[in-house]
Amino acid sequence: xxxxxxxxxxxxxxxxxxxxxxxxxxxxxxxxxxxxxxxxxxxxxxxxxxxxxxxxxxxxxxxxxxxxxxxxxxxxxxxxxxxxxxxxxxxxxxxxxxxxxxxxxxxxxxxxxxxxxxxxxxxxxxxxxxxxxxxxxxxxxxxxxxxxxxxxxxxxxxxxxxxxxxxxxxxxxxxxxxxxxxxxxxxxxxxxxxxxxxxxxxxxxxxxxxxxxxxxxxxxxxxxxxxxxxxxxxxxxxxxxxxxxxxxxxxxxxxxxxxxxxxxxxxxxxxxxxxxxxxxxxxxxxxxxxxxxxxxxxxxxxxxxxxxxxxxxxxxxxxxxxxxxxxxxxxxxxxxxxxxxxxxxxxxxxxxxxxxxxxxxxxxxxxxxxxxxxxxxxx
Numbered sequence: 001x002x003x004x005x006x007x008x009x010x011x012x013x014x015x016x017x018x019x020x021x022x023x024x025x026x027x028x029x030x031x032x033x034x035x036x037x038x039x040x041x042x043x044x045x046x047x048x049x050x051x052x053x054x055x056x057x058x059x060x061x062x063x064x065x066x067x068x069x070x071x072x073x074x075x076x077x078x079x080x081x082x083x084x085x086x087x088x089x090x091x092x093x094x095x096x097x098x099x100x101x102x103x104x105x106x107x108x109x110x111x112x113x114x115x116x117x118x119x120x121x122x123x124x125x126x127x128x129x130x131x132x133x134x135x136x137x138x139x140x141x142x143x144x145x146x147x148x149x150x151x152x153x154x155x156x157x158x159x160x161x162x163x164x165x166x167x168x169x170x171x172x173x174x175x176x177x178x179x180x181x182x183x184x185x186x187x188x189x190x191x192x193x194x195x196x197x198x199x200x201x202x203x204x205x206x207x208x209x210x211x212x213x214x215x216x217x218x219x220x221x222x223x224x225x226x227x228x229x230x231x232x233x234x235x236x237x238x239x240x241x242x243x244x245x246x247x248x249x250x251x252x253x254x255x256x257x258x259x260x261x262x263x264x265x266x267x268x269x270x271x272x273x274x275x276x277x278x279x280x281x282x283x284x285x286x287x288x289x290x291x292x293x294x295x296x297x298x299x300x301x302x303x304x305x306x307x308x309x310x311x312x313x314x315x316x317x318x319x320x321x322x323x324x325x326x327x328x329x330x331x332x333x334x335x336x337x338x339x340x341x342x343x344x345x346x347x348x349x350x351x352x353x354x355x356x357x358x359x360x361x362x363x364x365x366x367x368x369x370x371x372x373x374x375x376x377x378x379x
Contacts, residue, residue, distance in 0.1 A: 011303055011310070013356050014349035015317070022342040023055040026334060030054055058332050065327025066320035072327075074212040078282065080319030082107075084219040085274035086293045087300030087311040088226050089145075089267045093159075094306040095230055096263035097243035102148060102163025103271045104294025105170030106141040110272025112174050113140030114279045115286040116183070118196025129199040134218075134276050141272015142265045144170060149264025153257030159264065167294065175288045183286070193286035202281040213281040220312070222270065227308040229266075239263055271297070299347045318343065 027033050033054055036047040066076050086103050093100035114137035121129060148162035177183050178191035185194050202213040230236035241249040242259045250256050274293060279286060296318060303317070304310025325339040349356050357363070 008310075009362070010353045010356050011305065011314075011350060013360050013362075014303075014346055014353075017349050017356060017359060018342050018345035019059070021345050022338060023059075025341055026055055026058055026338060027051045030334075054332070054334075058328055058334050058338075061328040061331040062321070062324035064331075065324030067324075068327075070206070071210060072323060074206060074210040075323040076316065076319045077216050078211045078213070078319075079322045080315040081213075081215045081219050081281070082274040082278045082293050083296060083300055083315035083318055084216075084223060084312055085270050085277060086297035087304060087315050088223060088308060089270035089274070090297045090301035091304060091306040091308065091311050092226060092230070092239070092270065093263055093267040094301055095236075095243050096239040096259060097246060098149075098152070098260060098263055098267070099160050100145070100148075100163060100264065100267050100271075101160055101298065102145065102166050102268070102294070103274075103297045105163070105167035106144045106268040106271035107275035107278075107294055108170040108174050109144040109268075109275070110137035110141035111275030111279050112177060112183075112286055113137050113272070114200075114276030115193050115196060118200035118280060119194040122197040122199070124199060126199040129197065130202065130280065133196070133200040133280055134273065137276020137279070138269040138273045141275065142269030145268015145271065146261060146265045149261040149268075152264070153260045159260075171288075174286070178286060178288060185285070191288055195285045196280060200280055201284065202277065211282060215277040215281040218273075218277065222273070223308045223312050226270070230308070235262065296343075299343060299350075302350050303346060 028037070033047070033050045036043075036050050039047075065072055067073055086107060089103055089106065090100050114133045117133040117136040118129075121132065124132065144166060147166060148157070148159045151157040151162050152159050175191060178193055183193045185192050202215050202218075204210070205212045205214060205216075228236075230239060238249070238254050238259050241252070241254055242256050242263075246256045249259075271294070278293075300311050300314040300318060303314035304312070321339045321342060325336045328334055328338075329336045
């Protein structure tokens with residue numbers, strides 16, 4: 001427990017630091033408060049009062065929009081669900097020494113496959129149709145992830161380059177498919193797919209008045225499965241060994257190339273499952289480029305220290321920020337973009353743990369710093 005608390009210390013303080021800097025940004029982007037500070041020599045108490053009212057109001061609205069009601073909690077969990085799966089995808093690759101920047105393309109591949117199975121096989125019972133659609137999403141993402149893993153193992157092609165390129169290929173391919181008669185919704189000219197059958201939809205957990213669906217149960221089970229794979233299985237030991245030192249792992253008899261391929265296959269599958277869950281749980285149809293979770297997943301893996309439990313916690317945090325942002329904007333007129341700023345600040349502080357220690361005066365030896373960045377950059 002003590003080791004766990006030490007490992008969580010820097011991420012927690014990074015969040016605090018990001019909120020503090022975010023508060024400063026909020027204060028100095030508000031015209032009235034800015035004018036008060038410009039004349040603070042005459043009335044500093046008013047400037048401080050306005051700043052406190054603005055920041056406390058913004059963060060209170062953010063909290064209320066995230067956790068203040070059943071509907072708010074439901075929206076937070078719904079938003080966090082695909083982020084958990086996408087974050088696990090990047091974290092799994094990190095553990096094997098790979099930087100999977102292709103989450104976006106893998107998500108798109110999984111989403112289009114789940115959509116196809118969802119609207120095509122309408123005569124299947126739900127007990128068959130839903131698992132088939134989810135498996136199709138996983139398989140499509142896994143296949144898309146396997147490509148850079150294979151290229152890395154056989155040719156040495158860097159996965160950062162190949163996954164970025166595959167993102168653009170996936171986006172263009174999905175845009176093409178959505179214009180074909182197979183996917184295009186009848187009587188529609190714009191690229192929007194047919195609606196998936198009810199038998200392929202993830203069941204609602206709190207009734208139709210809330211959007212919370214069974215995808216969160218699946219995501220948590222997958223998180224447990226990834227934890228077991230990484231820390232309780234031989235395959236996971238091979239992943240971590242190759243990620244720590246591929247040369248030493250090869251000397252010990254581990255097939256490094258095969259490990260790369262398996263890791264990227266599974267990482268792609270998790271990202272594809274994120275796309276499938278979002279389609280079958282929320283969207284029910286496919287449109288061009290509506291996700292945007294692939295790059296958030298990198299931040300989640302960093303914030304969660306590449307540990308499944310940490311990724312789940314980071315996903316809930318990001319889900320809360322996104323869910324509460326609308327309430328914050330409605331109540332205070334603060335632009336929703338401030339949430340993107342806070343997320344970026346969290347990443348900056350997580351990527352610079354020495355800065356966090358210096359700001360909060362923490363001795364380095366008191367903090368357990370699991371590796372979050374892959375060594376693959378030096379490959």
